[in-house]
Amino acid sequence: MKKIKSIRILHVVGAMNRAGTETMLMNIYRNIDREKVQFDFISYSQEEAHYDKEIKELGGKVIKLSSTTSVKELVNAINENGPYEVVHAHTLFNSGIAMLAAKKCGIKTRISHAHTTLDNNSSIVRKIYANGMRFLINKYSTKTLACSREAGKYLFGENEINKPKYSYFPNLINYEELLHKPEREVAKFKEEYNLNDGIVIGHIGTLKESKNHKFLLEIAKYMTEQNIDVKLLLVGEGSLRKELEGLTREYNISDRVHILGIREDIDVILHSMDVFVFPSIFEGLGLVLLEAQAAGLPCIVSEAIQPEADLGLNLFTNLKLDDGVEIWAKHIMKSINKKEISLDKVSRAFEEKEYSKDRCISKLIKIYNIKSNELTSLN
DSSP states (O other): OOOOOEEEEEEEOOOOSSSSSHHHHHHHHSSSOOTEEEEEEOOSSOOOOTHHHHHTTTTTTTTEOOOTTHHHHHHHHHHHHHOOOOOEOOOOOHHHHHHHHHHHHTOOOEEEEEEOOSOOOHHHHHHHHHHHHHHHHHHOEEEEESSSSHHHHHOHHHHHHGGEEEOOOOOOOTTHHSOOHHHHHHHHHHOOOOOTEEEEEEEOOOOOOOHHHHHHHHHHHHHHEEEEEEEEEHHHBBTTHHHHHHHHHHOTTTTTTEESSSOOOOOHHHHTTEEEEEESSSOOOOHHHHHHHHTTOOEEETTTGGGOOOSSSOOEEEEEEGGGGHHHHHHHHHHHTOOOOOOHHHHHHHHHTTTTTTHHHHHHHTTTTGGGGGGEEEE
């Protein structure tokens, strides 16, 4: 009996922890035909990441490297673990290193993928480095992708996103899993965290500066001072956890704030919220905003959120961070009864915006230049 030899794709990431880009990649990996297409991952974290075990269970490799700027190390990894038909990089400006290494290895399809609109580091040295990497990305990438137009402009430059090799690639989520409220699990969760009374606002994201969790705590503090019974759920892990825990004590709201860490029951948590609040300082798209809308949640978001994240369900409210906590709190109160209840309408919005898994995977297969005649048979 003949066995199909799978096409192998190498994704270059920072680490496969639970965050927007990584979750999108796992959504693709779980749903793609793995007998025909297999993913391996370059990771620059020596620690076990959230998705590492699942990747191996699905048949992929997690290849641990140490230096994000070493072309030689990446060339060796590609040659030792390949052959690969595609190298697909998700490491912002360090994607230039991946594209140069892939070119040296003779990889025909080399993809740089933009996922954010800004960088944490704005130093002169970083800007010089970014310009050099942008040159490598645009020279050696055969295709460029972005989750939003602004993310594409930031990584590749405004002129590049008008070239034929650039494509908008919508983030994939399994929205069907979020449409229906798991009543029993939600009741249990709300009982456990004392959420049956008052207003429950929430956020999902890595605990880092760009997500602006401090602003969320300031909103909770203000609402508490206004005698509003508010609870705040923060899902995620990161370097700012201890600082945020300290602020909850300083603001005297530690009994109202639950920092839940990394969770698997996102559907339960979203359906336990009344309003989703997302005050990012910068953001590529915000995958969790798609998840929140799939669960029918009204979303209060900052001006950093890209228009592609709005599904047109009348669930989005855009505010400026400079508006301050009082204005944000007022809009949270206005949004409480704004939940979307038409599941058909939600489903249609995802299909029309091309966020469905079938459309995303079909588009990616075309981007990878995978054709049926490239899937060779082995005896």
